[in-house]
Amino acid sequence: MRIKQLIILLLLTSLIFIVLSSGCSYKKPADNPDKITIGLSMATLHEERWQRDVDALRAKAQAKGAEILFRNANNNIDNQISQVKNLLSEGIDILIIVAQDYEKSQQAVQLARNKGIRVICYDRLIKNGNTDFYVSFDNIKVGEYMASLMVSKVPKGNYIIINGAKTDNNSFMYNKGFKNILDKYLYEGTIKIVDEVWADDWNPEDAYKCVDKALSAGKKIDAVIAANDGLAGSAIEALSKKHMAGKVLVAGHDADISGCQRVAEGTQLLTVYKPIDQLAEKAIDVAMGLLKNDYYASNKIINDGEYDIPYEMVEPVAVTKDSLLDTVIRASFHKLEDVYRHVPKNKWPSKK
Incomplete structure (x- = not known):
């Protein structure tokens, strides 16, 4: 009797695992896993710091053998959604996004999800986005x-x-x-x-x-x-x-x-x-970890309104x-x- 119950329990556990896994089917890096393309969607470059972020992210990605495809939405959410579509059509392996609108940018996350692309929120959290990671300051x-x-x-x-x-x-x-x-x-x-x-x-x-x-x-x-x-x-x-x-x-x-x-x-x-350099390095490390190992260890979480999101934090x-x-x-x-x-x-x- 106990053996039968154990078998049923194992079958149910396996089923739950399969259901959860099927809901998160992610694309692996293209034919050449050594050539990783990271999509970077910026809300704006109006403030001085954002250009620094772009430069730092490019440098950190290049040091890891990855390439950045970059778009700037110029403080326009419609531009950001359109540009994310464009990045996805160019075959990016992962998306790093600085949200223009913490609610409406959820559309960009869903577009990426539909293509099996992971999403990292960079500095700005997306409400109810259920993104794969959040990298920011305290x-x-x-x-x-x-x-x-x-x-x-x-x-x-x-x-x-x-x-x-x-x-x-x-x-x-x-x-x-x-x-x-x-x-x-x-x-x-x-x-x-x-x-x-x-x-x-x-x-x-x-x-x-x-x-x-x-x-x-x-x-x-x-x-x-x-x-x-x-x-x-x-x-x-x-x-x-x-x-x-x-x-x-x-x-x-x-x-x-x-x-x-x-x-x-x-x-x-x-x-x-x-320290933008530190933030950019963490973002690229997270991206590479998610792509190559399917995970990146973090001991912090932040709630986006509905979901708990792994969180890498840099001290100001x-x-x-x-x-x-x-x-x-x-x-x-x-x-x-x-x-x-x-x-x-x-x-x-x-x-x-």
Whole structure:
């Protein structure tokens, strides 16, 4: 009797395995397994960092003997869907995608699935996408770094928060990081948020309009937390019109050269450096592992709203005026002479 039950159990287990496997039938690299083609679908190259990502991904792929086919959607979801179709028609072996729209980009995932192509979300998660992997930074920690340093300098007063695009899941993660730190102060009433906006497609003009409107209305502003350096730059531009740049503290992130220059000049309190080289290397390692071994080990997961997705995370680094030399410059992310271009040379830090 026990033997019969054991046989039935084994048959049922095998059936479950077959059903699960049949739902995930992936294409193997083409006739020549040594020549792997990775499709790269970028949402945009508007911000400086994204071109760095493309260059790093190409270099890392080439070092592993793989080739990158690249498309840029220019912040247009219809372009992204069309370009993914094109990449799939060119016979890519795996797709790395920076989602233009964290909900609608799910269509691109389904197109790849239909062709048996695995999908890696690069930096931006796709909602309910059930992708094969997510490779990004600790985006909640990015927001926490920004807000934590800000409240250490401005523990009470009026804040403006300028979030990123609502179509980008990272915007909500950064915002969660902001609020993790600010909620205590908001509850106590020592900090008040006088305005909070979401920038369409990360458009810096929305940041300028928000700060300019608040200043024109006579609102007192003590601090601005902007979700990237582009938004921070436009907020500072609006402050400059009222001769308030450097007096109202502003936080951004991405460690763009312009953001780092403002940190060096004192008009921006901080930025956050995200080691793109490390992120690109992880993405290519994951891609090669999935293609050659059918798996890539990860001890982290993130929920995309419906599914738990394996997650490779790179730690971000907060950057202030005092740490520019030991972070972005020492990492060769930027050159000292570029960061301090607008600072008198006698005020440059000396390399140790």
